[in-house]
Amino acid sequence: MDFNVGDQVDLIIVNETPLGYTVMINGVHEGLLYRNEVYVELEDNSKHTGYIKNIREDGKIDVSLRPQGFLNVIDSDVDKVMSLLNESPYGYLLLTDKSPPDHIRYHLNMSKKAYKKALGHLYKQKLITISDEKVALVDKK
Known part of the structure; x- marks a missing residue:
């Protein structure tokens, strides 16, 4: 196996499992895409660009x-x-x-954690303001 963590690969969704989705990596190796990391609809046999997240000791990817x-x-x-x-x-x-995380996932196709990191980045750059009701651009009139 000649993969490294972070490598970009081609994925084909094979089937859905209780943990997530079994995938074919570059048409050769089997891997697992965890359900809690998927923010889009996936169908069997659909093709996607993916990334190697972890190569486990047992050889599973x-x-x-x-x-x-x-x-x-x-x-x-x-x-x-x-x-x-x-x-x-x-x-x-x-x-x-x-x-709520499900609102963020529905509207933005990202996790609440990712959204909060993006907001923090924009806030530190003084591009947005954050209140209890909304997130707003600083200079939008």
């Missing part, structure tokens, strides 16, 4: 649909949040860091 590592993921999450804020007519979202 865990994969993810998202790049591994904070720096690889934060940029795309920040871009997604900024895009939604810029598309909003009033420059705000009614999803805050206190919103």
Whole structure:
């Protein structure tokens, strides 16, 4: 096996299991995509780009649909949040860091943890304000 953690691979969804989805990696190796890391609808035989998350001691491979590592993921999450804020007519979202995880998952296709990290990044750059009711762009008029 010539994979390293973080490698980009081609995935084919084989079937759904209680833990998640069995996948074929590059058409050769079997892997597992955990259910709690999937934020989109997946169908059997659908093709996706994935990333090697972990190669276990028993030789089994865990994969993810998202790049591994904070720096690889934060940029795309920040871009997604900024895009939604810029598309909003009033420059705000009614999803805050206190919103239920299922609301964030439904509207943004990301985990609450990822959303909060993106908000923290934008807040530190002084691009947004966060209140109990909304997240708003600083300079949107």
